[in-house]
Structures are given as C-alpha cells and as structure tokens.
Amino acid sequence: MSISGTKTKKRILSGVQPTGNLHMGTYIGALMQWRANQVDYESLFCVVDLHALTVPEAVDPEVLRRNSREISALYIACGIDPEISNIFVQSDVHEHAELSWILGCVTPLGWLYRMTQFKTKSDKRDSVGSGLLTYPVLQAADIVLYEADQVPVGQDQKQHIEIAREIAQRFNHLFGDLLTIPEPMIPKMGAKVMGLDDPSRKMSKSIGMEVKGHSIGLLDPPKVARKAIMRAVTDSGNDIRFDHASPGVLNLLTLYEVLTDESRESIEARFSGKGYGHLKKDVADVVIATLEPIQARFTELMNEPGYLDGILDKGAERARSIAAPVLTAVKQAVGLGR
Ligand code: AQP
16 A cells, blocks of 8 residues: 555665765665666665765765765666656655654664664764664665665665664554555675675775775776776685685676676686686676776766756655655654644
8 A cells, every 4th residue: 555645566765875986786786776677666766865974073065965966976877767767865855854753763772772784883983973873763764755665775784674674563553554564675696795805794885995905986997996806805726616616706706797697607617727817807807898888977977967956856856745745644643743
C-alpha cells in the first residue's frame, strides 16, 4: 500500500555522501546496481549532504556545496539517466530532517550504540557529535519517506538497512501500519571491493584520503589509477584461479569480472600461466577504459551548471511531492499538527 499514492512500480532509493572523490568500491557496490535497475524500478538517488555533517570538524562549507554538485554530476556520468531516475540533494527536501526527529523518538539508544560504523568512527575520537550516533535514524527516514521497497547498497551498509527496517517496524507497531519496510539490494559480485594496499579492509573514502594506493578514485587520472593497481598487494604465488585466490588476487579478479562481465572460466583461461603482473596490467586497462567516459562526461556536466541545476531542481520537486504526503500521514498518526 502506498501512502503517497505516487507509486507507479516498485521503488528503489539510495544515496552517497558528498565527502570527497568516489571510488571504484562505490561505483561497483552502489552505482552499477543503480544503473542496472533504474528501468525496472522507479528510482530515486540522492546526494546525502545532511549525513556529511556528522563529522563537523571535517566540513568546509564551500567544499561540501561543491562536492554535492560534483557527486550529482558523477551519478549522471556513471550512467544514471536523469530522464528516468530522480536525482536530488537531500537537504533540498526538509522532510528528511523532520521525519528523522520523529523516528529518533521511537529508536532505542541501544540499537544505535551497537552499530559497527558508530563504534569504528567514534573509537578514534575524543568527542563525537550526536549526529554520528543518530545517523542510522536519518538514513531510515531517507528510505521510508519515499516508501522505498529496495535499497541498492554495498555489503557494508547491510546493518544500516537492517536497523532502518527495525525502526520502521517499531514505528508501525506503535502507530499503525504506515511505513513500507525496505529490503537491502546487495550485488552478487563486488558487494565489498577491498583496499588495494590491504585486501583485508574494504576500499573506503576516508582511508583513500590518507593512504596513497589504497583506492581507485573515479576522477583519478589514468596514470594514478594504473600505478595503484600495479602496486596492489597480492601474494608470492602465481596461480590465477577464483577458488584458490588470496584476498588481494581475488579482489583484482573481481574487479576484472565485474567490469568486463566475462565468465570466470574464460577469465581463468585468459590468465592461465601468465602471472600477477599480467593480471594487474589487464585490470588497469579495464579500469581505465571504464573511467575514461565517466571522466569525460563529468567534465562536460561541470561545464553546464544550468543543466545540472535544472535536474536537481526538478529532482527536489518530485522528491518533495512523494515525501510531503508521507510525512503528513506520519504526523497525523503520532498526533502532531491540528
Ligand atoms: N568498498 C566498497 N565495496 C562495495 N561497495 C561499497 N560502498 C562503499 N564502499 C564500498 C557502497 O557505496 C555507497 C557509499 O556510500 P557513501 O559514500 O555514503 O559511504 P561513505 O561511508 O562515505 O563511503 P565509504 O567509502 O564507505 O567511506 P568510509 O569507509 O570512509 O566510511 C554505499 O552503498 C556503500 O555500501
């Protein structure tokens, strides 16, 4: 059942924080799925700039504003078609923050303290803002506000989608069966792209900003991407098979598999007896061939600010037309308003 009455087919919603250059992990874990599903589902993709405030010491207002535009442009450059998908910036739709407050009031603190991301990110700091703890509540609001059925994300976000489901279920239990309970949509391949420098940890924006050779940025010049791949950690062997691969080799094979869509048998035959240097060179070639058109389209879009503004204005308007009736129904259910 749809509160907003605006659903034409099953809906997906996802977003990325405008905190720096996106990497290959985000491209494969999130954006490739968005692109593949945008026709079959009604699709909403937002740039979650409110989430970027959760570490306020890292925020430069000018940079944040610029990043929001750049990430929107990158969505399009990566193949999100603004004619069929709705692209918008989260803070352009005030309903997110309002619903987040209401959902926060039904969310037990214990649920938030157990979140892995909170534990990891707060661990390294003397003091953290409450936004870092309540981030999953805002994310739950982002999702249920659009009555999203599925949320296409990488493996690392699974726990966040689970808590969004729990929050929505708790709200429904207390105030009536209003909110759609979302399901995670996690890709079969490439759900967790690992760091090139250390294949035991996932490729991540924050590590990428500190450690050279950790990640492949979507806007990295080809030389930089190639260098990072050629230096990727592997092992002392030379056998190239998916079943027997060490984490570093499996990561390279996965990049190759996802970006070429070639079968495992064919990939193993291609690299049989050839050694890791050859594998790395070919992975670098396919990564660069993927990045080149994205970077070219990104540059065009950044040179057409009016076009991008038009898409984001239209996106925010359409998003509000879905979000407003849902928020109104929630407010009525909890007794807010006259
Ligand atoms: N390594 C990855 N493999 C597969 N999917 C990934 N995602 C992120 N890293 C990988 C997916 O991409 C989206 C990123 O959303 P985000 O930009 O809002 O997340 P973030 O936390 O700012 O980015 P990172 O890289 O995950 O940074 P750190 O580690 O610094 O917090 C999500 O769908 C995510 O699953």
